Amino acid sequence: MKSPRYYRHTKIIATLGPATESREKLEQLIAAGVDILRLNMAHASREWVTNTVSRIREVSRQLERHVAVMMDIKGPEIRTGDVDGLIDLQVGGLIDFHNRHAPPSDDDVLSVSVNYPDLPNDVEVGQVVLVDSGLLRLRIVGKDEHRIRCEVLTPGKLGSRRHINLPGVHVSLPSLTEKDRDDLAAGVEAGIDFVALSFVRQASDVKILRDFLDEMDSDARIISKIEEQAGVRNMREIIRESDAIMVARGDLGIEIEYHQLPLVQAQLVRACQAEGKPVIIATHLLESMVSAPMPTRAEISDISNAVREQADAVMLSGETTTGAYPLESVEVFKSIIQSIEPSVDAELNSCIVLREPKAKMLRSSCTLAQELGNSGIVVFTRSGFLAYVLGALRPRGVPIFAFTDIETVFRQLLLPWGVEPFLMEFSDDPEQTIQDAMAYLKRKNWCDGGNWLVVITNVLVGDKVIDSLQLRQVE
Known part of the structure; x- marks a missing residue:
């Protein structure tokens, strides 16, 4: 091998x-x-x-x-409005942030608009305001129903439409x-x-x-x-x-x-x-x-x-x-x-809570594939659930080959760890679907002849459909 x-x-x-x-x-x-x-x-x-x-x-x-x-x-998002150029803010200086309903200020304190009308209602005097990814740090020293007044704690330049963060404050934005x-x-x-x-x-x-x-x-x-x-x-x-x-x-x-x-x-x-x-x-x-x-x-x-x-x-x-x-x-x-x-520990995810018997069977498939070595897991899914659980189990070194016949599910399977999705029509005969999948993997050089694959699929027994874990060798 x-x-x-x-x-x-x-x-x-x-x-x-x-x-x-x-x-x-x-x-x-x-x-x-x-x-x-x-x-x-x-x-x-x-x-x-x-x-x-x-x-x-x-x-x-x-x-x-x-x-x-x-x-x-x-x-x-809470953002400042437009300003002319860059405003130079010095430590100890004052700046007001006002909503669109604010009347003109009767003093000489610099005032800049914000896009959130309820800002004065959500904050309290003494809280910290961070502007422009935290580059500007301010403290609220006063407020009324239309504006908050802040003291500059760290100097910097304020431009237009800068993002405002209010650490720990619950804002009422939708x-x-x-x-x-x-x-x-x-x-x-x-x-x-x-x-x-x-x-x-x-x-x-x-x-x-x-x-x-x-x-x-x-x-x-x-x-x-x-x-x-x-x-x-x-x-x-x-x-x-x-x-x-x-x-x-x-x-x-x-x-x-x-x-x-x-x-x-x-x-x-x-x-x-x-x-x-x-x-x-x-x-x-x-x-x-x-x-x-x-x-x-x-x-x-x-x-x-x-x-x-x-x-x-x-x-x-x-x-x-x-x-x-x-x-x-x-x-x-x-x-x-x-x-x-390759340096990460190969232990499976031990903290995951597996609530369904079928999910617990998936853990066994991961263990088997890892112990086989140079193997992979083949799973067929129309919802993506099985493949997402397999990825969450983290079987390092084991590719998870997820086959689906639904295009949206196929693309959504590109996110979970270790899952390689394939879009393929399913046959009415489950055995034919398995054979088609294995032939596809070999044709696309995902596995070689002689490799053992762990296959998760449904099997028809009489008039009942049961979940199965199978061991298949690529021909």
């Missing part, structure tokens, strides 16, 4: 932007091995979504390598904005596979999105982004309600104490693994490669840590939207993953 070939378990997500949205760059990204392409809707239009998704599908068909599409909706609803309508029409919901605070936020997707008859799966303190506090109920989680470390690193970020990341990964839900590590993984051809040593360690924690996927943001080295960033991901994955 040949020595085991390397198989990448950790998935790669890349965000599209000016640096990568052309047909040529899309071809290169998809050919390089990106599994999911992210559309950041913070500044995108309906037309851009329609054209971009169409281009992705066309290029995928041409290359015969398909990718999933994730729409990351903007969500409830989980879905009108822009989000318009963007989702465009995305559903274009055929998106995943929706990333920003600033998820509680499980009910996810339910609101799911109801909206149901109304539009969309099967898109929901990825909840944890990026504020409320989301961390309510992580378990959010994870249970979601299809996957994104550890959005940009805003999360502002909302919590920076030295706690690695601990919260590890806590979120473990909580997702316990529930059998995929988890994505995102933001600043290769930030230096926006302008540099090589990663820093700290970034290499950061990515290695995500792989060792066995996150399902790692994500590129600015590196592939406006960065000078988008393809090189993907190659760095691949190199680090290939180096680190």
Whole structure:
């Protein structure tokens, strides 16, 4: 038997932007091995979504390598309004943030508008306000019904439309904005596979999105982004309600104490693994490669840590939207993953709660495939459930070959750890379906003649359909 070939378990997500949205760059990204392409809707239009998704599908068909599409909706954000140029803020200086109903101020304090009318109602004197990714730190020293007055704690320059963070403050913003609803309508029409919901605070936020997707008859799966303190506090109920989680470390690193970020990341990964839900590590993984051809040593360690924690996927943001080295960033991901994955302990996920007998049978299939060596697991699914559970079990060194005859499920299987999906018609005869799958794997060089595969399938016994775990040798 040949020595085991390397198989990448950790998935790669890349965000599209000016640096990568052309047909040529899309071809290169998809050919390089990106599994999911992210559309950041913070500044995108309906037309851009329609054209971009169409281009992705066309290029995928041409290359015969398909990718999933994730729409990351903007969500409830508080931002400053437009200002002339850059405003220089000095320590001890005062600045007002006012809503659109505010009358003119009767003093000389600088005043800047915000897009959230209820801001004065949600905050208290003494609380800290962070502006522009935390670069500007302010403290609230006064307020009325239309404005808050802040003292500058750290100096800097304030530009237009800068993001405001209110650590620990529960704001009354809706989980879905009108822009989000318009963007989702465009995305559903274009055929998106995943929706990333920003600033998820509680499980009910996810339910609101799911109801909206149901109304539009969309099967898109929901990825909840944890990026504020409320989301961390309510992580378990959010994870249970979601299809996957994104550890959005940009805003999360502002909302919590920076030295706690690695601990919260590890806590979120473990909580997702316990529930059998995929988890994505995102933001600043290769930030230096926006302008540099090589990663820093700290970034290499950061990515290695995500792989060792066995996150399902790692994500590129600015590196592939406006960065000078988008393809090189993907190659760095691949190199680090290939180096680190074989060093990870081969023990199966011991914290997952398997609630159904069939799920417990899947654990046995993972153990068998690992002990066989140079093996794989073949599973047939129309919902994706079995493949998602197999991925959550983390059988290192074992590819999970998931066959489905439903196109949306096929693309959604590109997210979970270790799952390699295939779109294939199922025969009315289960045995024929198994033979077709094994022939497909051999034809596409996923396995060799003589390899043993563990097959999860249904078997008709009399008039009953039973679940079975079979051992098959590739001919």
